[in-house]
Amino acid sequence: MSMRMVRSPARDASAAREENARAPRIPDFGRRLRELFQPYRAKLVLTIALVLVTAGLTVLPPLLTEQAFDQGLFPAGGPDLPRLAEIVGAMVLVWVVSQVLGVWQTWLTATVGNGVTASLRERLFTRLQQMELGFFTRTRTGVIQSRLQNDVGGVANVLSNTVSSVVGNTVTVIAAFVAMLLLSPPLTLIAVVLLPLLALVQRRVGQRRARIATKTQESLSELSAITQEALSVSGILLAKAFTRQRQETARYTEESERQLRLQVRQEMTGQGFFATVQVFLLIVPALVYLAAGVLLVGGDQGITAGTIVAFTTVQARLTWPLMGLLRVALDLQTSSALFARIFEYLDLTPAISDSPAAVPVPSGPALGRVELDRVGFAYPAAEGEPAEPILREVSFVAEPGRTVALVGPSGAGKTTVGYLVPRLYDATSGTVRFAGVDVRDLSQDSLRASIGIVSQETYLFHATIRENLRYAKPDATDAELEEAARGANIHDTIARFPEGYDTVVGERGYRLSGGEKQRVAIARVLLKNPPVVLLDEATSALDSVSERVVQQALEAASSGRTTIAIAHRLSTIVDADEILVLEAGRVVERGTHGELLRLGGLYARLAAEQSSERADAQPA
Incomplete structure (x- = not known):
């Protein structure tokens, strides 16, 4: 039977949006991320160690700056050049070491992040390879490609930079905060008083961006699907044959403009927040100068010029790491939608899989024997709807080296019978046996290796x-x-x-x-x-000349092998050892070509119709 259904692009888009709208949340997100990084734990530990050292080194220059002012430039007895030279040398050494460690850290981060991304993509591809045929008849190819490319690509930056950014910025913020406290607790209070409020606002912004990210990836999936359908050779031929190029372009343009709007919204969401944060952090030094002046007027002797310079320098060291942490938190919230889509596919369970006790196809005289015993089949129905049977009580035996042909009108279930033998689908009732063993007890690899x-x-x-x-x-x-x-x-x-x-x-x-x-x-x-060959209407799309040439090749392919031939043109199966005539999913007639013609039933009528068609096609 035909496996193809006509589908509306608009309906596909709507279905895709509904699917994404109800995408599940990620269970135990932290554990799953740790599992992704597990193969790289040694490099990850080294990366974290380098980040800690580098972050710690970033707060040394401000402290050395204070010493340069107070001990080298403006000590009580006048400038002390030897001491100043020591301090400057220490500052240069810290900067050089920081940069060298930074390059090493970048290499490790790139190795780990890209390795995890590649592993995630490979696991996703492997899982899709394991899925049953029905999954691919329900899902558009472009949508699947989008999960592999756009979704995994969208989390690549998070996987590459999150660990080092979070650890490095956190350590830097803590070290800077401690240094600020050591320099001046009152000034520190002024510098950080509004930070908790900023963190709360950031959380709200992140939630909004996550919702937009879901819609953005949904739109990218639709774009990929349109591209795959419209720009394939078959799609181009169809568009040109029906002069639908403008409509295809309009369909792509409409979704592209939707993608543009979503991308702009995603980029702009939170920009006002970050602008506010940046303004706050940039005016803090001015507030520090004002507060220092008030403290000095009030008689605070613990504040010197070196203290103020060092404090504002440390505060600058606090600003950018803090901004980095806020952006990482925002990126994690945004990418959660992408991770949900990726893990949704990774968590798919194939409807057809090997049983724990599956065995290889046994060799011996029964190799090549195919048997269907009272087999029934129904494709999975939509939720809440009854499954409509496609096959009912189909039984036959194809002995090794013999040919069994399946014929009947379109929609009778011929192709479905053929798909049950290599377990592209599983029978919903009855038993399919190969070499005398239920196909569900055989390993899929050995079964399909035995079938061409x-x-x-x-x-x-x-x-x-x-x-x-x-x-x-x-x-x-x-x-x-x-x-x-x-x-x-x-x-x-x-x-x-x-x-x-x-x-x-x-x-x-x-x-x-x-x-x-x-x-x-x-x-x-x-x-x-292979010992068994399945021919699924292999000549139905060919002209009569090509059919004769291909038929000779098919006879060579069938020689000495069990052959199950699904035929539209009855002329190709007249020599079959047994012909089964299917109608509405049932075997209504069986026998040889001659026996069925003498029976005068459905097969005879089909043969007469095709004979009449060939006669009409002959030139006068």
Whole structure:
């Protein structure tokens, strides 16, 4: 049956927005972040140590500045040049050491952050590879790509800089605060009195930015989906065939402008807050000068010119780390939406997985035997709706080396039967057996390694013919490639290409004709050399000339193998050992071609219709 549904882009966009709007919160966020950093714990510890040392060194120059003023430039007995030279030398040494440690710290931070980002992306890709086929029929490719690229890319900066920024800025703020207290407790109180209020405001701003970030990533997903659909070879052909380029451009432009508005909102949210914070922190030195004057007039003898200079210098050391902490806190709140989307995919549980006791496909005389015993199947329905059965009580046995064909009108369930054998879907009732074992008790890798699939929609990578063939057997020799190509009746065609087997086939193989693509796919299956071959309407999209050539290749692929052939054109399966006729998910007739014609039922009517169509197509 057909697996494709017509979907509205607007409806897809609405569904995506609803999905993102109800995205789950991240359980135990801190633990999960620690797990990401676990493989890099040694480098992380060294990074933190360097950050602590560097942060500690940043408060030494202001203290040395106080000594330079009070002991070198303006001591009681006049300038002391030797002492001043010692202090200046110490300041230079501190700056040089800080910069050297800073470069080392940057390298470690980049290594750890980018390593964690790459690991996160790889784990996400691995999880998606494990998902069942149904997940990909429900989810647009562009949305999946956006999770891998935009969402993971969006947290890369947080993963790279958060640890060092938080530790470094925290230590610097604490050290600066302690230094300020040592210099003058009253001036310190004036400098930090409003900081708790700023922290509360920052939290509100972060919550708002997190909401905007969710909408921004949702829009990026939609843009990726539109791009993937509209700019693929198939999408371009469709748009040109129906002159829909302007509408596709308008659809992309509309979402792009929405993305622009969201990006601007995200950038501007909090700018007023940070401007207020910066103004406050910049006027603090002026308030310190005023307060120092009041204290001096009041007779405070503990404040000197060196104290005031050192205090304002330390206060400047407090300003930027404090701003950095506020920005990191804001980034963490903003990126929480991205982490939620990433962990949502990482937490997906494949609907089809190996059982703990799964075994490899057993060898022996039963290898290649396929049996369906009273099998029923229904695709998962929307929440609150009943599942509509697609297959009902389907039973048959394909013995090793024999061919069983499935025919019937569109929507009868033929393709679904084929997908149950390699466990692309699991039967909802009954049993599917392979080599005498329930397929749910076999490991998926060994099961699918034993089955070769040639579908109507042949997929070839944008690579050479040689690389496409070796996808089935990476270590295949050139002689094996040629043998498989000859068996698929495509070697002579390849040999006529200027670059032979090194010819690049183009996106989805569009540089090859339909028949050529199909024969390359058949050669790929021959190279795999499985005991069972599944042919899913492999010639239905071809003209009669190409069909004859491909049919010869299919006969080579079927030779000596169990073959399950899903056919639209009955002329391709007249020699099948058994033909099953499906209607509305049930087997309504079975037998050989001759037996079914004599029965005069559905198969005979289908054969008569196709015979009439071929007669009408003949030139007068």
